[in-house]
Amino acid sequence: MADIFEPEVRSYIMSRIRSKDTKPELKVRRYLHARGFRYSLHSKHLPGKPDLVLRKYKTVIFVNGCFWHGHENCPEFRPPKSNKGFWLEKIRRNKARDRENVVRLMESGWNVIIVWGCELRPKRALDTLENLCLKIRKMKRVVTPEPVS
Structure with missing residues (x-):
C-alpha cells in the first residue's frame, strides 16, 4: 500500500515527532517529582542519553515509545x-x-529501568508509576561523603 501523503508532507509529519519531552515522559517526570524524586534530564554524558538520571540512586530511566523501540508483543x-x-x-x-x-x-554501575509507553495508558499508568517508585527506592543509594570542616 502506498503512502497517502506526498514525500514532503510525510517528511514534515515525521519531523514533528518528539524525541524528548513526550507526553509519557512528562507523565513519569511529574509523578516522580511530586513524590520527592529529583533527577536530571537527557544526560549527554551517558550512553543513550537517558530520559531521567537519578544520581542519588545511580539509576537511569528510559521512557520508550512502543513503536520506535519495538516493544515485543505490544499492540x-x-x-x-x-x-x-x-x-x-x-x-x-x-x-x-x-x-x-x-x-x-x-x-558502568548504573541501574537501568525502561518504562514503555503502553504501560502509561490510563488503565495501567497508576500501577506502573507506583511500581516505578518502589523499584527506585529499592536501588542502593549512593552515599556522598560529608565535608570534614
Whole structure:
C-alpha cells in the first residue's frame, strides 16, 4: 500500500515527532517529582542519553515509545504497511542500539529501568508509576561523603 501523503508532507509529519519531552515522559517526570524524586534530564554524558538520571540512586530511566523501540508483543507496535522492510530494519537497529546502551550503562554501575509507553495508558499508568517508585527506592543509594570542616 502506498503512502497517502506526498514525500514532503510525510517528511514534515515525521519531523514533528518528539524525541524528548513526550507526553509519557512528562507523565513519569511529574509523578516522580511530586513524590520527592529529583533527577536530571537527557544526560549527554551517558550512553543513550537517558530520559531521567537519578544520581542519588545511580539509576537511569528510559521512557520508550512502543513503536520506535519495538516493544515485543505490544499492540501499539505495528510496522506500517508501506515500506515495511525499511521500518522493520530501522526498528531492529533501534533495538540493537538500545541493548548496547543498556549493557554499557550497567557495566558502568548504573541501574537501568525502561518504562514503555503502553504501560502509561490510563488503565495501567497508576500501577506502573507506583511500581516505578518502589523499584527506585529499592536501588542502593549512593552515599556522598560529608565535608570534614
